[in-house]
Amino acid sequence: EADIYQTPRYLVIGTGKKITLECSQTMGHDKMYWYQQDPGMELHLIHYSYGVNSTEKGDLSSESTVSRIRTEHFPLTLESARPSHTSQYLCASSEFGRATEAFFGQGTRLTVV
Amino acid sequence: DAKTTQPNSMESNEEEPVHLPCNHSTISGTDYIHWYRQLPSQGPEYVIHGLTSNVNNRMASLAIAEDRKSSTLILHRATLRDAAVYYCILRGYSGGGADGLTFGKGTHLIIQP
Numbered sequence: 676e677a678d679i680y681q682t683p684r685y686l687v688i689g690t691g692k693k694i695t696l697e698c699s700q701t702m703g704h705d706k707m708y709w710y711q712q713d714p715g716m717e718l719h720l721i722h723y724s725y726g727v728n729s730t731e732k733g734d735l736s737s738e739s740t741v742s743r744i745r746t747e748h749f750p751l752t753l754e755s756a757r758p759s760h761t762s763q764y765l766c767a768s769s770e771f772g773r774a775t776e777a778f779f780g781q782g783t784r785l786t787v788v
Numbered sequence: 789d790a791k792t793t794q795p796n797s798m799e800s801n802e803e804e805p806v807h808l809p810c811n812h813s814t815i816s817g818t819d820y821i822h823w824y825r826q827l828p829s830q831g832p833e834y835v836i837h838g839l840t841s842n843v844n845n846r847m848a849s850l851a852i853a854e855d856r857k858s859s860t861l862i863l864h865r866a867t868l869r870d871a872a873v874y875y876c877i878l879r880g881y882s883g884g885g886a887d888g889l890t891f892g893k894g895t896h897l898i899i900q901p
Contacts, residue, residue, distance in 0.1 A: 781830060
């Protein structure tokens with residue numbers, strides 16, 4: 676059973692609101708990732724982190740920002756939500772290395788109206 | 789990161805073996821071959837990984853070609869719960885970045901009862 680949690684599972688919010696999607700893991704993993712996935716489409720990496728105080732942009736440009744103040748916590752923030760941000764956001768974590776398993780959360784399905 | 793090529797979709801019957809192919813002709817010597825799957829409305833989950841030798845675990849088997857330019861994920865006895873999108877991923881040294889945890893379109897596996 677994966678020990679990585681995302682909240683909320685579903686969020687419907689109005690345009691212009693600030694939102695924070697939460698992601699926490701209890702496995703002590705240094706590496707964490709955020710992906711964006713539209714229905715029926717592939718996952719796109721938008722942010723990742725090597726550890727505390729490390730954040731990097733992924734392959735897909737995103738208006739969201741992330742922070743990593745604690746090892747177990749990797750929240751994603753949208754300062755002003757827009758309908759174009761409507762998507763599913765998935766968080767993952769893993770240990771360092773090419774032979775390690777990544778664990779994914781259940782995802783947050785965001786709808787901006 | 790080296791790229792992989794998978795069929796868009798495959799169909800199989802319940803309780804029969806399933807062989808999911810993946811081509812990775814540009815694989816480097818240090819790339820690990822990973823497989824993940826994503827069930828409907830869930831985050832991806834790890835299935836199996838390998839480097840050179842064939843691998844078995846409780847979920848599946850991974851057969852790796854001798855030249856490592858292709859691999860096959862084998863589900864020995866498919867059930868309806870195995871219906872998912874299966875992703876073949878290469879994880880290697882990319883000089884930074886997310887350790888190659890980059891997802892393509894994957895293969896949509898359909899299981900017929």
